[in-house]
Amino acid sequence: MTDRVLILGGRGRIGSSVAQDLATHTQAQITITGRSPETAKAINLPLGERVGFLVLDLAEIDKLRQAIANSDLVIHCAGPFHYRDTNVLKTCIEQGVNYLDVSDHRSYTSKALNCHEQAIAAGVTAIINTGIFPGISNSMVRQGVEQLDKPEKIHLSYLVSGSGGAGVTVMRTTFLGLQHTFEAWLDGKWHVVKPYSEREVIEFPSPYGRSGVYWFDMPETFTLPHAFPSVKTVITKFGSVPDFYNHMTWITAHVFPKWLMQKRSTIEFLSHVSHFMTDMTNNFTGIGVAVRSEVTGQKNGETAIFCSDLVHQNTAIASGYGTGSIAQLLLEGKLQKPGVFPVEEALPTDLFEYTMQSRGIKIHHNWL
Structure with a gap:
């Protein structure tokens, strides 16, 4: 069956880059969300028929729950995360759906990490801070x-x-x-x-x-x-x-x-x-x-x-690589770690190096 990926805030520059990376490196069916129909018209991504659009405001709890239930992976790109609660993450845990985000603020990170035990119990892998920095x-x-x-x-x-x-x-x-x-x-x-x-x-x-x-x-x-x-x-x-x-x-x-x-x-x-x-x-x-x-x-x-x-x-593209590469590993079953983790605790170095090489990212090392 085709994997279904929901990208919340996928119209933004970061979300669009994540969608592009997923379309390039996976065969997933991708749904991008935005708060108005006009957002769909503004999307200009050469992604083909595998990308759809859903009008969705994160405040629409029932609609959000349904969208998550219909997905195999949710990627939260709707920042700024200074203002965000963990409702999306908690809903993913309740629905048994794996979760990624591009969060970049300590207040949100702290709240997300508090959901660690619930994610373990649900068998959900939730990895936060997955962009370029952090990521x-x-x-x-x-x-x-x-x-x-x-x-x-x-x-x-x-x-x-x-x-x-x-x-x-x-x-x-x-x-x-x-x-x-x-x-x-x-x-x-x-x-x-x-x-x-x-x-x-x-x-x-x-x-x-x-x-x-x-x-x-x-x-x-x-x-x-x-x-x-x-x-x-x-x-x-x-x-x-x-x-x-x-x-x-x-x-x-x-x-x-x-x-x-x-x-x-x-x-x-x-x-x-x-x-x-x-x-x-x-x-x-x-x-x-x-x-x-x-x-x-x-x-x-x-x-x-x-x-x-x-x-x-x-x-923005580099950030898309960071999140998209982890999404690829989750969809391929190469990365499974139930709980809520920042990327440095979830992603083994060999898999990190593999996905970066496949995207042409060169990391130079030297000793001082």
Whole structure:
């Protein structure tokens, strides 16, 4: 029988990329959802007859339950996940349907992980944070951890050119991430960190070179210490190209009044203005992404650093690869792990490397 995949929020740039990856690498029947019939007309994907459209608002509980019941796999791409509850995940567990998402915020990740025991009891594999960062980046860390006898420190750096090929939702995610301080695992203790602080210049692969990155609140800050208990420090930093955007984001995080930044209307205004600006500068900067993972630890009784670098010319497409590759493994029965897991706890390195190679993603490694 043909596998049936439901992509919630499939009209967005990330969801569309996931759908494209699934259509390329599987024979699944794909249903993309949107909140209005006009959304279907706006979909411009050369996916053929295997892709259908369903008008669905996540608030329509009965319709959502029916759509999930008619699916073999649900992929949740309807962000921002700062605002989301776990109703979709819980419904999948109740219906016995496997689940993936592209979530990227600690509040949602924490709520999803609380459903772990229910997913085990239902035999449901639910894997969260599966895009590019978090997602592919987490698996790059796992690669590094497995090269060391005792991993002790993880340093993840992300860089995005312009809009990254994503839509307004990703802009919302960025500005929402500036609202609050967050906890980071440093030297074996939890420390409060200010978002977009402590600029650090990282040497990324060509064409980026030396670029600035800043503290940014990501789920990896607490899922990686849980996955790898010997690690005493996890650093997650993010930056933009051109560097001009970094300075504007820093001002937004540190100069704008907190009460203003916590108004939804402010987030909407900043998101649309930023998206307009990046649409202009994309012509000069491109829409690519770079990820650099450094894992420090003990190897043969000495301190060593294992570095991994990835560059892709389109951030949204790379995110689609991250989620689509795990969906492929689930549909093929190569990955089964009942429970709710971040990707670094669910995806073995050999399967990660297999799916990345099949998509032409090259990850370069070296020792420092």
